[in-house]
Amino acid sequence: MGTAQGFAYAERPDGTVVITHHGRAAGTLRGGRAAEFLAEVGDDPQLVMARWTGNYRRGNERTARQHPRNRG
Numbered sequence: 001m002g003t004a005q006g007f008a009y010a011e012r013p014d015g016t017v018v019i020t021h022h023g024r025a026a027g028t029l030r031g032g033r034a035a036e037f038l039a040e041v042g043d044d045p046q047l048v049m050a051r052w053t054g055n056y057r058r059g060n061e062r063t064a065r066q067h068p069r070n071r072g
Contacts, residue, residue, distance in 0.1 A: 007049035011038065019049050026053040 006022040017034040019027040029037050029052070041048050 005046060007046050007053075009037075009041070009045075009049060019053055021049075021053065 007019060007026070009017055009019045011017050011034075015030070015034055017029040017037055018025060019029070026049075037048070037052055
């Protein structure tokens with residue numbers, strides 16, 4: 001699986017965390033979720049941000065490609 005690229009995050013003074021992907025807002029975390037994210041982001045920031053925003057591969061792409069609706 002490839003690594004996610006293009007994610008960044010900014011922590012605001014009020015404790016809110018804004019996650020961006022290629023400059024566009026991908027998610028906003030507040031309160032406990034923001035604190036949980038900040039505690040976890042040290043490991044692999046790109047992958048953690050992709051997971052928290054839902055922007056990562058789920059493993060079902062091959063199955064969907066083979067569905068009769070998606071065949072050429």
